[in-house]
Amino acid sequence: MVDAFHNESGLFSTAPRPVRKKFAKPPVKVACLPCRASRTRCGGQEPCSNCLAKDRKCSYLPSKRGGPRKKKQRPSLSPEEESQHDDTQYAAAEEFDEPSDMFTQIDVLSLPGAGLRHLDFPQMSPVFQSYFTDGAVPSHVPLGLLPTSEMGDAQCVVRTYGSELEILNAYYDFIHNYFPILPPRVAPPCQDRPLRYPISSSSPSAEPLMMYRPRSPLSLSISAVLALIPHPDDPHPSSPASVIQRRVYAQKFAQLASTIIETECDLDLSSTDPGQALSSQRPSVNRNKLHPNAPEDLETLLSLLILSVYEYTQRGNLLKMRFRAGQALALALDKSLHDSHIEDEFSEARRRAWWMTYYCGLQGAIVSTTPPTIVINDPQFTTPYPRFSSDAEGWSILIQAQQVLVSATQFIADLNKCFSSQSGLQYMFERMQQLDSWTNSVLAQTEILPILSHEPAFGDNQEIITAQSIRMISKIKLSSAQIKTHRFRAFSDIPLFIKRHCDLTAANHTNSNQEIVPKQSASGAGMNSVSCSCSNLNQFQRASSAEYMTPSDSSTSSDIHPYIPQYPQYPFAPGFPYSTQHSAKVCLRAAIVISHMFESLPYPEPLYETHQQAQHDRPLPRTMPSFACCLMQSSYAMFMLFYKARVAKQFSTDIQSELPGDPNDRVLEELQQGLERIIGAVSNYSRAFEALDGMRDEIQGAYRTAFPQTTI
Template identity: 95%
Template sequence: MVDAFHNESGLFSTAPRPVRKKFAKPPVKVACLPCRASRTRCGGQEPCSNCLAKDRKCSYLPSKRGGPRKKKQRLSLSPEEESQQDDTQYAAAAEEFDEPSDMFTQIDVLSLPGAGLRHLDFPHMSPVFQGYFTDGAVSSHVPLGLLPTPQMGDAQCVVRTYGSEPEILNAYYDFIHNYFPILPPRVAPPCQDRPLRYPISSSGPSAEPLMIYRPRSPLSLSISAVLALIPHPDDPNPSSPASVIQRRVYAQKFAQLASTIIETECDLDLSSTDPGQALSSQRPSVNRNKLHPHAPEDLETLLSLLILSVYEYTQRGNLLKMRYRAGQALALALDKSLHDSHIEDEFSEARRRAWWMTYYCVLQGAIVSTTPPTIVINDPQFTTPYPRFSSDAEGWSILIQAQQVLVSATQFIADLNKCLSSQSGLQYMFERMQQLDSWTNSVLAQTEILPIISHEPAFGDSQEIITAQSIRMISKIKLSSAQIKTHRFRAFSDIPLFIKRHCDLTAANQTSSSQEIVPKQSASAAGMSSVSCSCSSLDQFQRASSAEYMTPSDSSTSSDIHPYIPQYPQYPFAPGFPCSTQHSAKVCLRAAIVISHMFEGLPYPEPLYGTHQQAQHDRPLPRTMPSFACCLMQSSYAMFMLFYKARVAKQFSPDIQSELPGDSNDRVLDEIQQGLERIIAAVSNYSTAFEALDGMRDEIQGAYRTAFPQTAI
């Protein structure tokens, strides 16, 4: 057999390979990094013959192979020294690791605001909000105006619509209430789900949809908009372009009708005839029957806006309208003094749910768009008691606290980016990171406490048990997402490509052995938004008291710069973090896996069907109201980044074996893959009904195929 080998002069020659005893020439004590990465025998020179032949940079890092391992030696290191050592080892390995160029391009976009959302209202919007990575993937995107017209000769489309207000209310409890409980519990027993079975025969996407029954209130109209997106049990091909467009058209028509009634009911009769007297006149009363016996009809406008806010996000992909609808609901709630309501009557629970779900939606708009909230999250004027689940007395308190934690973590990310860019106020951000982490852990601990049952479940409360369980799962999803946001920069700050792509950081001066950080500025001077948190009352599991993060003193600090390796400087902020990259990576991994399990555990809709209808369903119905779908993206982002770290650690094993959380790199890779598959299953279920989430599904699937090319999903 003829092969190429190096002769003494270092040049290549071709000759039969001599037969020699294995390892007759012992391996060198220190191999260069490129040879270690490719698992090639290194000659030990500088540059070595392999690198010289391949015209590549040859660099060395002392190996820890050989001799007894001193695992306990790390215990003698200070936290800062341990963190620096972790960063140095990983950075050296990652710099030589050869990943597909598409990997980080696909991963990065998952962490952006509005990542993956399709925009039905603005199909030509900036690519930041569009699907990037659908090449080679099967996409169900159906562009506006490009759909085939359903013909009567083809299989006829059927859209889920209902023929009365009670049937719409019953469907609300079947499909919406478990995830978005804006109304009190049922007062009537569940009845069979009976969507109308009239086939659609409109002449095209722009034609006026045919309505056998037109809902009377804005709330029943907005509920109908969401229900229309759920495939009809008699639709023979719900994923066909014709079915998708008809569901879209009907849903948008219901939403527009609801908006029209809302505008009418918010108007004053004298505004058009005698504006001078309009302000002194009373608002006209709403004259219609209540949709729910225990929810006053004047709340239906507000509740309709909350549903439309989620509709704009999950179906239309319109973050601006999402926040606008939530803002309208907030204005109505404040006008009705729902934020400070202590009246005890048959409508008390309805008013409490209306207020706290309005609060929830306003904060959700700030979370998904990464903008400061329009309200102070712990405003002392918000004194309305929390609603109650009979099976879980603390369920609502946990949900609201989880929302507060997540919006604070979102603002932390924005403020950290500003501080890293300017290299100012970093000590303040490190303190905030510790406070936020403690706050998150305290609320997470509360979610693990068994629910307290306030009283025996009454009639109609059986479904509330499932709703309360769902709310706990959603709370865990939000808290785990907050953990990822708090730790993600530190967890991945040792990855060179991550540093290059985030925060526009400027490398430290390589010729300088030390450098002072720019003196810290106050939070307001650095342009950071003040977000209150509940860190001062971590031992209390009630509504958080108002507390602001303390602004650090004006004293400046300095930090020594310890270079990683030649041509790879360390950033001066790294030693100041309150935790190591390894700890933050563990937190992100655990949080991402929890999110995937919680999404998998959320209940599916289970309406009462007749025998014929039940036979039509061979797969679970889509869950609804995924206002927290951004947590799916955070989870997948963290798992893909951890997958990269695991690949590096596995390739350079055992030198960096301890860098990855977990007992085994193979085990961690399996966990990540299974977690991603759960996330893909969840977002695929949601996207069956909500078109804007198609892009989320496609982006996660695209990155998954890059990471696991041999696995079919």
């Protein structure tokens, strides 16, 4: 379908034409706080038309934005240098009729941990405190900062359960399809029966009351995730009172699980006789197994895996996410789960425990863009993969996809270093080809019909859905790896990408030893100058193109930039093994695939009583989105491609742009639909996980800027 959007000349059809005029009415210098929060254009009146239409309080605070831009002072150049500099300047950003804040909104989508909302910060800014004087309290207000008067006396209902068996049943209903850490069911599914006692919201920070306290660290950590899912009897699940009560209970369950984990990992003699503590046996676990086919000594490890995802998706804490995954890895290695070949009733449980620990360890490196703490292909990791009865290769594909994605993440960091040091680029180009080939090879495996490993047995119906879900997650990860591999090359011909991301236009090509000061974008001013993974390219100096040429490279610039031929080439461009058109196509296909796969992931379908099923007017939230960073990668690529298509459309001729079936229009339409699918997916996740509210808001804000006439 995507291939239909490309013509013979390249990705987008273009030809020069007169540049459009700027919008007739410039934006106001100071917008009201509600319009700034919703990223809508403000009229500047008091009250403004938007607030009047929506019957909300309109208030203003002084803004540092707006007004005349301060131009960067350039060093004086000699006449010869000035002439050379003018010849190599990219087209000015002002030539394109795009919103001025568009790239500011797109930039942040590619950052590590982009959009995550952190719930553990200590206090609220006075700016936001004054904004909430009208009583409209967002769900992400930190715990303990919301006055009791704002909560009212509403009655909330939080999803908790009254037994270990009911918690285990809910695990299969809500978690297993996306995060299969336990073996298949051994009992038929039963009705989902969360406890139905109301909770007063008059004191949001009070100690939560528990009708039943789970006994195992695993059942406690499962309960922490389940508590975030709206209760079927909650009449207002999106209200601030309900959101905060769910947060309180989830955090309490997580803290209780952590306490038991610390106790079970402690050695009795460590405080009295440390020398003997290391040689003594670990204390035995004295409780019943949560799952009959999973030994109780694995429950601590599995609890850490769930808490790792909880810290990422609910608390927005990347450090704790990696810490919990590291604890799980240490326990798994201590139990020799990485080299387990014992065949008994616990074999599948041990295999899933190890490979999900391996998966979570690499996931921490992916979301934080840091080197993995383990060697991804360590020959000591010999434990066989788990098995789905309906898909013999499902687990193998998932682990390979995770390996590809962490390798692509490391490729970005290494490419950045090579550009900064101006060395090793040829090696990086070869790595790009190898990584692309590896990704395509694993993607081809995902398209092969699954092979039955054995005849389906009791309880395998859900495992079929889980296996299908795992394949979709694998495709999401592989497509995200493609975007990471190709995104710099795909967008290296966009002037604003070079200007704002890499600042290559400011490089002094006459002095290779001179250090160039990088630009500070508006989005990076408060983030310690963090930008995209290629932000240090500002230090890359111009050199002879022949230095980085490969035998397969074309000798003409039109082969590399067929649709914007007036842009000059920088020395890294000819060395890339792929043209900008090819990489843009790869990013386009990958981003669209990600949006389709997220939309296709199954929704939880617990067994409810008839009257409860009628209350659900929309699907229940999916859980365990440990790969939510792929949402951001997909949206980043689609917004960049949207900008690229808009530029191509602006430079096409009037007659060509008015022809029926304009490929640029079809690309824009497909990108818009893909972004809407992504927003739908992250909105579904954010119904349960508060940290993902920020992801949803970032993508929606950029979407409203790109498509101001569309409501979503």
